[in-house]
Amino acid sequence: MAGFEPAVLVLEDGKRYVGRAYGATGRTLGEAVFATGMTGYQETLTDPSYAGQIVLMTAPHIGNTGTNDEDMESRRIWVAGYVVREPSRIVSNFRATRSLDDDLVAGGVVGISGIDTRAVTRHIRSAGAMRSGIFSGPDFELSDSEQLDLVRSGAEMSGRNLSAEVSTPEPFTVPAVGDRIGSVAVLDLGVKASTLAYLAARGFDVHVLPQMVSATDVLELEPSALFFSNGPGDPSASDRHVALLQEVLRAGVPYFGICFGNQLLGRALGFGTYKLPFGHRGINQPVLDKSTGRVEITSQNHGFAVDAPIEGIIESPAGFGRVEVSHFSLNDNVVEGLNCLDLNAFSVQYHPEAAAGPHDANYLFDRFRDMVLSTQGDAE
Template identity: 45%
Template sequence: MQAKLLLEDGTLFTGRSFGAEGETTGEVVFNTGITGYQEVLSDPSYCGQIVTMTYPLIGNYGINRDDFESVRPFINGFVVRRHEPVPSNWRAQYTIDELLREYGIIGISDIDTRMLTRRIRHQGTMRGILSTAALSPEELMERLQATSSSVDQVSQTSTRHIYSSPGAKERIVLIDYGAKSGIMRELTQRGCDVVVVPQDTTAEQIRRLHPDGIQLSNGPGDPKDVMAAAGVIAELLGEYPIFGICLGHQLFALACGADTEKLKFGHRGGNHPVKDLSTGRCYITSQNHGYTVKEESIQGTDLEVTHINNNDKTIEGLKHSKYPAFSVQYHPEAAPGPFDNSYLFDRFLDMIREHKQQNPKKTRQAEMMAAVKGAR
């Protein structure tokens, strides 16, 4: 079956359909990863977007249950140069076509993804419409213009209920703005007692969980669409050690008085070079974001820049000069991508232990004992 992708600037791509049939709209973005398409499909940060893979062959190793980064895909559409319908891998349990059909996601193949990527890089990220219906370009444009971008993406991807992964060590409250499973995996591998809470959880509700530290997750969309979350972070700042990732990094910056802005075409892939300003070392990172912290907005705040992107010099890391809190724009949990930066989770736990030594009365055990005495 034929499928069409029309960009808002009028550029039309005609190819073959795979996955579900129908029609969808969304922000058209590209990912430069060579592998990891299953993790890309299941990354909640892609909610509301039509994702283009720049690597030409997708689907060759199939889909398996172990590599998901969330319980289901959240993307609106999938664009590839060549779709491989018959995977060749001992771990494959079903095909990418079957996955997309199961969740009603439209895919298009056999188009010039190099041309599409170049257009996005030159013109900037654009909205598009992907359809398997026999519609003219004019009809597709009318339908595209009749739709609007969703501003409620975080609530679509965040958990609606509190749940936990018990552990014997530090209790970490993970605020889920659309968290990847890799974050939970890194914390639980270190023995942490992880409690995951919805994105609209209040500061007082978090305090009642007696955390040792707070993890701010990744997530989709514009951070300014969830300014209430930045307000909660501002309330908790200084009380508990905080570590922000991706959207969590942007919300941490907003909570400290900085500002964010949209990038021309974003950073999405597993090979982005980031420089640690304290050591001069360059790390290869996994990234997926369309917004960044404005460098000039850092002035006058208590934030310090710790990492920069070696390609475009945008801010990739921040720390608070007074409180135990830091953040990175990239994904230290990788998946897909290199695991060079998993040490940041160890740094977070070291920060928690140092904070507990300096503030012994504020440890979780002391708080729980005080609560028990108060109840008596």
């Protein structure tokens, strides 16, 4: 552990929070956001959707269960920086093989501890997510104005396309588990390992594709369905992925999208997207399923949302027939799901794979499987 070396979190509006270095020392820049989960920090750190973001944990005590290889959601830690109130001094869990600090140091993740994370969270909730930086080691000695200039020179999340940074460089396949029912082409925009495992468990051969593939590449696989994953960045900067999705939808291929894949379905259908003030991040976000009236506690990580009315049936502006908002957030009425009434396509804004929980939305993978089976029945 970095011990008691000083560190400072600097926000672009000039707010400063001095604490202790945690993880690697040095300098890092990114968008400051907060995540409300009390558990699952390893899943958060290795979720590619957090690329480019300095993540603050609202739970005050982080690291007590250590880390392991089983709970990795991707090949590495993706967060730009990490902010915690009180790092655990010991690791106490039978599944742990190393400490969280070990992983942060090995991954070169610059962090800070010992600051009032509740105060930072309240500030971000009032002022919105913003550019920020963590400075420790020699960079801590930079003047306040130099640190602030570095933060303000950093890239804003709006307009950023980060898919190429997190996507697999080469295609690979996860074979179906049990009785095979077909194949699904997964456009990897930052997919989590548990998502692939859940799709394979439903009987799909899962063909994971780099984000630069074309619609022709997808259709040549003759997949039973297409899946767009979660991922970081601004959906308005992903025109190529939207065009790919529109072409594959016109070819009649069933579609399921989560998180970033929900925003891209919204854009493909002709709706806009917009940046949320501070986003939804954590494993305790309440969502209403309009079809059942059931409230689901969901895992989320998104800073952008689809701009569509949450009531009524809407005609797709892009000519894909009737669409309805299927789910919405009970915190702020943000669109949390889309359902196409004239296409075999639906999406949700949250993470139904829900590692590290909860599992209220796991049924959506079964719904996807049932939709694919029904289209196979129609074709016979």
